[in-house]
Amino acid sequence: MNRELVGRSYPPTSYTVTTEASERYAHAINEDNPRFFGEQGHERVAPPLFSVVYHPKALGQAIGDRELGIDFKRALHGEQDMRFHAPIRPGDEISTAARIVAIEDRGSGETIAIELVSHNQHGDPIETTLFTLFVRGASRREARDEPVEGAASRGEPVAQVTQHLDDDQTYRYAEASGDRTKIHLDAEAARRAGLPGIIGHGLCTMAFVSKALVDELAGGDPTGLARMALRFARPVIPGQPIETRVWAGSRPDEFAFETVDREGRPVVSQGLAEIRAAAR
Structure with missing residues (x-):
């Protein structure tokens, strides 16, 4: 890839959040959090990963x-690091x-x-x-395998959540x-x-894991995921299950996690979550 492009910025794009799109996304990731549907007296917000x-x-x-x-035939989505500054709301x-x-x-x-x-219409960071x-x-150096790090040595997890991807999950998520x-x-x-x-879509798996983190660590409050x-x-x-295991981190607001398939093989590794104090 052309390394002279490092630092290049591109013009901003715009998007209007609708209730329909937010709820469609929530249903596509099997969410049942009442905050995403404006139920039980909660203000309606979009799921944290709606930005995708x-x-x-x-x-x-x-x-x-x-x-x-970029040669897209050889490209894979390797990592994602998301910092959530404020909730996304319809409108x-x-x-x-x-x-x-x-x-x-x-x-x-x-x-x-x-x-x-991303910023909203008020200029607030989202x-x-x-x-x-x-x-x-595509490396310029000699190839060297880099093993995926696991989390098996971290002791007993503070939370374990099993979820199931439906047979039609990818079709609903695609829409x-x-x-x-x-x-x-x-x-x-x-x-x-x-x-x-x-x-499955990698970001759909990430959304499933975000639900596990919000439910187990933030008391069901999606705005607690930082x-x-x-x-x-x-x-x-x-059509298969996944299991997310969560360990306490080095700070009160920090947690490590890993998600495995039914064979116990990591599908998500090197996970890091930060939870706001008000939600803990």
Whole structure:
């Protein structure tokens, strides 16, 4: 990739949040939190990861930059780090700007990190995301395997949550998020890509994990989730369970987590969550 583009910024994109879009997304990730539906006297807010619905327009300007030279056939979504500054509400006018912040060698390839910063119509910061893409076989140095780190040595978890991805999860998520990549919808296309069949969206898995964190650590208050960062370690197969394990971190507001499939293999690793004091 063209490292001269590090630091390049792109014009902000805009998006209007609607109740319909927010609820459609919540249903697509199997949410039942009354705050996302304005029930039980709660003010209606969107799920924390709803920003993935409007990110692609801004993100596309960066990763689609012809000067960058990404080979998308070898690209994988490697990591996501999201900091939640304020709730997203229906009626918000969201402006999101993208900036390339790093291009680096990693293992047998390269990574590109893109920062996405969103504000509402009042100029208030809503959320900041660091999106990291891994491009296989593009490294300038000798290839070296980098094992995915697990969390098995952290002792007894403070929380364990089992969730189930429905057989039709990828179809519902595709409609709500706008991510209609064929490997999530077409079994033959997935097999041509070297996969066993249709796989779940990584950001859908992340949304499932966010529910586990909010319910177990923030008392069900989604505004209590201040940060969520992770590495995507392995695809999730629809129709199968996942289990998220959470450990106390080095600070009262910090937690480590890992999510595994039914075979006990990490699908999400190196997880870090920060919970606001008011929600703990």
